[in-house]
Amino acid sequence: MCCKITDIEEYTQFFQQFLQKRGLRQTTQRKHIAEIFFKESGHLSVEDLYIIVRESDPSVGQATVYRTIKLLCEAGLAWEVRFYDGIARYEHVGNSHHDHLICEICGQNIEVVDPAIEVLQEALMARHGFTPTRHRLYLYGICPKCQAEKRISPVIPEKV
Numbered sequence: 001m002c003c004k005i006t007d008i009e010e011y012t013q014f015f016q017q018f019l020q021k022r023g024l025r026q027t028t029q030r031k032h033i034a035e036i037f038f039k040e041s042g043h044l045s046v047e048d049l050y051i052i053v054r055e056s057d058p059s060v061g062q063a064t065v066y067r068t069i070k071l072l073c074e075a076g077l078a079w080e081v082r083f084y085d086g087i088a089r090y091e092h093v094g095n096s097h098h099d100h101l102i103c104e105i106c107g108q109n110i111e112v113v114d115p116a117i118e119v120l121q122e123a124l125m126a127r128h129g130f131t132p133t134r135h136r137l138y139l140y141g142i143c144p145k146c147q148a149e150k151r152i153s154p155v156i157p158e159k160v
Contacts, residue, residue, distance in 0.1 A: 008038045011077055011092070018075040029060050033068040034077075043081055043089035043109070081136070083109050099137035105146040 015034050016026045036053050037044070044052075050065045069090055072078040078090045083100070084107045097118075098111040117137065125132045142151075 008035060011038045015072065015075055015077060018077075019071070024071070029057070029064050030068050030071070032057055033060065033065055034072060037069070037072065037078065037090070038092050040092075043083075043091050045087050045089050049090075079134070079136075083107060083138070084140070099139070101139050101141065101143075103143035103146055104140050105142050105151045108143045108145075 012031060012034055016031075019026050019030070033049070033053055036056070037049060040049070040052065046062070046066045046069055049069065050060075050062045053060050053065055069078060072092070073080060073090070076093070078092045081089050081091060081100070083089070083102050084104055098113050099117065101110040101112055102108070121135060121137075122132060
């Protein structure tokens with residue numbers, strides 16, 4: 001994405017410009033889906049978003065939600081995240097930057113921010129001549145609760 005966007009109106013304007021550049025229309029349904037997505041925080045699957053959208057507009061189809069999410073990703077306004085269960089989830093760029101700790105047993109997902117890790121990542125990029133644009137960091141392990149319960153096998157194996 002070319003610039004830092006700070007509110008939902010700016011997101012939707014940027015999305016509309018993206019669609020125009022691609023020769024696509026900003027339909028009422030696309031706009032509605034995008035606005036709802038930008039209001040949500042956390043990680044939403046297409047199914048999660050579809051359920052939320054249908055509460056306010058039952059005429060929206062699941063395929064429309066799926067296509068809109070893909071367009072938001074192409075616009076750089078959203079990105080896909082995958083955890084232990086293989087389900088594609090999406091979060092928008094307005095969510096503050098964070099990394100993830102994921103329990104391989106129960107699937108618990110903790111969002112973490114560590115300035116020291118950020119400094120190391122930036123130094124690594126610079127050392128190799130890269131200009132940072134974005135990154136994802138997923139650390140997998142076993143959470144304290146699963147360790148205490150001595151659970152040792154994942155509920156759903158990680159798909160590679």
